[in-house]
Amino acid sequence: MALAPESPSKIILGSSSIARRKILAEMGYEFTHMSADIDEKAIRTEKPEELVMALAKAKAEAIVSKLQASVDKEKDSKHSILIASDTVVVYEGAIREKPESKEEARRFIEGYSGKYAETVSSVFVTNLKTGFTKGDFDKVEIYFHEIPDHVIDKLIEEGLVLKVAGALIIEHPLIVPYVKDVNGTTDSVMGLPKALTDKLLKEAMKA
Template sequence: MEKIILASNSPRRREILGKFIEFEVKTHEINEIKDEEYPPQITVMGLAYEKGISVAEENIDSIVISSDTIVEYDGKLLGKPKDRDEAKDMIKSLSGKTHNVYTAYAIFKISENIKYVDYEKSEVKFYEFSNVDIEKYLDTNEYADKAGAYGIQGYGALLVEKINGDYFNIMGLPIAKLSRDLKRLFGISLW
């Protein structure tokens, strides 16, 4: 079995991928600049690539997987909030509205000159909620370190009216699509 490295600190990505395959975690910090000049899928694919390329270059015989998630609403890219106030603004702006979640992943194996990047998009519609509901959600501190200031797999599930697309994409790793690419590129089955 080939050595697989996940270039991500995300506990959600580790949890999702860990259900299917063994891997190591190695990361390098990057400057996560989200440029609204580019379409969201281009931005998120660039960030996923940046997160993985330096790890891949240090582990040329390993398969390296990296990923990034952003939320887009009304042309604005919502990354991880810097504090509670920014999280409140994000959640309030999404109340009663539909937004898009983009997760990109990059797959590398430098020794075989493989550098592959793709993404998935899901739509999420939030219920309308009061300021009291927003404060209760923020009191959970779940918003920290999450694109769009919520985690659908936790208390954030109470915000969601419906989704259109891949649930795991919203969590941070579109595992079904990634599985198909690992099979196609390396013959690796997650079954």
């Protein structure tokens, strides 16, 4: 059960992701959102767990800097908790982020057909009043049936897969019939694991 925030603007979700906004709203929290606008490609590491944590922390630091530079101090003083996050897909040991082209998105999805992929999602919270920070990550394993070419064509044409890590959207109506098994939660695959987020938020609110 989510711990209700003290005011509508208490929490900032550091993401422009519609999926993450939807998940946080489903959890019962009221929040505002803003984008970090960092160069994610400038942050590299071979381990997916380290990468998503480094990216979430960088996003948080960028937003904190924005807030500190804001002239509207009275408004900003209402905010006390910042949530930043990141997600990557791991396929055959390789890290996959957002596809850079339709061709790459197609290659990604074709690779999942009849096989297995993993998502790694991080959550990093900051108490803007006390300076408390804490982060962690969550993993999900996804197994797929064979995905027909015409389904991949429709997904590419629609374009949503171009905006997510690994071109992977397991909750999409077109792909749902071809998801064989999920070891973990769909919200984690979508970019904001509810249980982890709720746990870290409560810790940050008490800090």
